[in-house]
Amino acid sequence: MQERVIVIHYAEIGLKGANRIFFEKKLMQNIRRALQSGGANEVVRRHGRLLVYPSADLTDTEIRHRLKRVFGIAYFSFALAVERDLTAFCETSWQLLRQCSFDSFRVSTKRSQKDFPLTSVEVNCEVGQYLGDRCNKRVDLKHADATVVIEIIEKEALVYVDREEGARGLPVGVSEKAVSLLSSGIDSPVSSYLMMKRGVKLVFVHFHSQPYTNPASQELTEKLVEHLTAYQYYSRVYFVPFIEIQKEIMAKAPAELRVILYRRYMIRLATEIAEKEEARALVTGENVGQVASQTLSNIRTIEAATELPILRPLAGFDKEEIIARARAIGTFEISTQPYEDCCSLFVPDSPATKSRPEILAKVEEGLEVADLLTKTLQETEVKVFKLKDDARPAAERQRTTSNSI
Ligand code: ATP
């Protein structure tokens, strides 16, 4: 008996006590969703690990690509499930090890069922001896190039060599929902990624100034959401026409307060959307000191426009760190395509850096925006994105609908 199986280990969710089952179930559900488009995949829970029996039409490359984007996975391995028998351990270990290039190796056995007659150390020695006789390479218990792992569980044993790093974090969906303000810049896709990594399910909001700006920023936002949807499988984006409110601000407010006013109205509209979505927080890509609107005083003034907490996962990052992360996630190339941002269009040369909420509230009394806010929400368009089936060969993809989960 030999069966292809993927062994998935999770780290942090193991610490969640009574909630552990909830975290595990969400992770299983997300793994199914990530792999689903390739066919039926069986995912089961066994002694603190998950086992995936993949459908035959998914290759290891496709599976690796998809699992690497599932938050909550610490690491995973492509294994063979065999009967609990020393000869099977030896032969399967050699079958896997001989495909690797290495100078040193070791065997690491874990028994979650203690009823197996040999101890872990005894299995290590027996299998190590068998492999050593065949490969003629040295054993290195501390820094081996290749580690053969044998996990002995209830009815079978899982044999694999080495492991793939997972995305870590928490499964998307275990940490409630938030509304993420997504511009088409570099920062907000990274802040979105970091919150999804903490298990938060995101709804996106993008403000545009069409027809004064061309549709490029909206198109880039769509590309970014498509990219980020690989981590949460389903996304809703609200495209909010912001131009009428901007015009009112332009006409009546002091130039140095405009950017802060734009932000306060964005936050108010996002809060309305959050209420409708039953989201518990807002997320932005703001970063202390990066631009004039992001001084602590201005952050405080902007924050005063909502009752909801505003999460700013990038607050303490340097720009280079944000860029490095954007590159690693794959959003940098999209964010750096040219576009006209709704705020850069109407930004004054020197915005105020030390604003106060009371002053802004006073200025807002002179603006006629109540009806505009209602109209803006009525004219907001919602678009749905589903996981793209991008791990399959191009020819196969054409046969399915591009947005199918
Ligand atoms: P980014 O790279 O995310 O655009 P930035 O450094 O350009 O960030 P700002 O333009 O000051 O920063 O915006 C701060 C935050 O406000 C953004 O990270 C984003 O969360 C939100 N934001 C700004 N413009 C928009 C927009 N047009 N639509 C949605 N959210 C926006």
Ligand code: MG
């Ligand atoms: Mg921006």
